[in-house]
Amino acid sequence: MQLTDRDRHLLDGGGGPAARMAMSIVVRMAAVQGIDRLLDITAAHVDSSLYMGDATLDYALRLAGHGARVVVPTTLNVSGVDPHGWREWAVPPEWADKAYRQMQAYKQMGCKATWTCAPYQESERPRFGQQIAWGESSAIVFANSVLGARTERYPDLLDICAAITGRVPAAGLHLDENRAGECVFRLHGIPGALQADDAFYPVLGHLVGQVARDRVAVIAGLEVSPSEDQLKALGAAMASSGAVALFHLVGVTPEAPTEAAALRGRMPDEDHRVTVERLRAARDGLSTAAGDRLDMVVLGSPHFSLDEFRRLAPLLERRTRHDRVRLLITCSRAVKLIAERAGLLKPVIEFGGELTVDTCILTSPMLPPDVGTLMTNSAKYAYYGPGLLGKQLAFGSLEDCVRSAVDGRIVRDESLWAA
């Protein structure tokens, strides 16, 4: 293993016991992957902030207690609790206490209290080509694909070690040669109106993730210019049903001005045709709920953006939710504040909607048992909800979700999905 003097200094404990442990973990990870070189990163996004039981708290307290400090600008992913709002939900007090202590430990290490899975919606964004160490699958795929920054898929526990040492194994998507497309998806006969619809992107991403698994995906044949929220939904879906950390959308994302550029002159492993039929099947696969019973509509995975609040507000105006159906939006505290100042929360509150910040329904045990069936426009919520929460999930567009909350039952507009 090629180590610098500073690497050895940290490994020998010269930077204190926390930096020693962090450096040891980075070096051991490089070794098991057969990588003999480390490289510098200049920013990090840490998902280790998620409370997953005593083990993650032990880990945070060990690092913070031994004086760990991050050496690069570091944002924090969602935590296990909304420290101000948890009492209104079903979060057990012991969980709230431990999750909060874990949050404090990461702040103590010098991380920024962003508490969001979509840090690119608020704080300084990584530049094209910048070497970074990001955790959170949906953020990783956004940073690599949409921003053109370079990060591997950093798991919880390792991201903080990268932030403490500023070093990562020189591997994977940090290196240009590993960023070539491996699996092509060709849109075939998809009507323009469907391509322009928000619901198209999470469904396409769900399909691509299932097929591409952990490979670099190339999507060709898109005829519209997707919004950033649509790209966010596309990537988050791929990173749920698969482990995609980089996609190239030909003509849209920065490393894919052309299909040839996205493939870096190589032949792809596979070439798939994406038809409306396949998309319909993928969309149906995102729903486990049978029948039209509905208890809650949940939006905001990845965290709801200001633009999404802008799009939601007019849909809610002069309408109220059905007595039996709650509306929950999960977002960051910064976006909530900006949305409030922009007057975009008023329609949500008047509709009878609720907000949770700093966390989400998948990472905080907040949903009461009487919420059995949820509807969402998020492929990530739809994908993980049944296993993690034991709830039934229904997927629909934002408009479907609002209409269902008003009607008190699951309703969907099928017209866009007809062949």
Place this chain on the structure above:
Amino acid sequence: MRGRAVMPGQAQGRLLVSSEPLSFWGGYDPATGEIIDRRHPLSGRTAAGRVLAVPSTRGSSTSTAVLLEAIRRGTAPAAIITVGVDSFVALASIVADELYGRPLPVIALERADFAELTPDMSLTIGADGVIETRT
């Protein structure tokens, strides 16, 4: 057969095997060791104390934290076998070693050897990565 001992350790147990990758987050309950991804072929099976063989992890980057918690609670598999090195499984084991001094044995197999694994066979894993099988 012989694999690479990514994290060396001795283990034995009956095999739970699937050709489908598994996300531990949303797929593994650290309270019980049950596989809870309802789309996974091993859904409903308990992997605690058994040797779990899946080609790789999938999806969320939180899988490592869930596996670490399972190791802490004693609900983790006795060992994990993957096709090639799965860095998430390796990381959970490395951190379990650094934090608790309790690494989880992790073995990487070639794809062809992995394909030889059959459900419920009894496995004994040696610290050198040698796997003895009994059906």
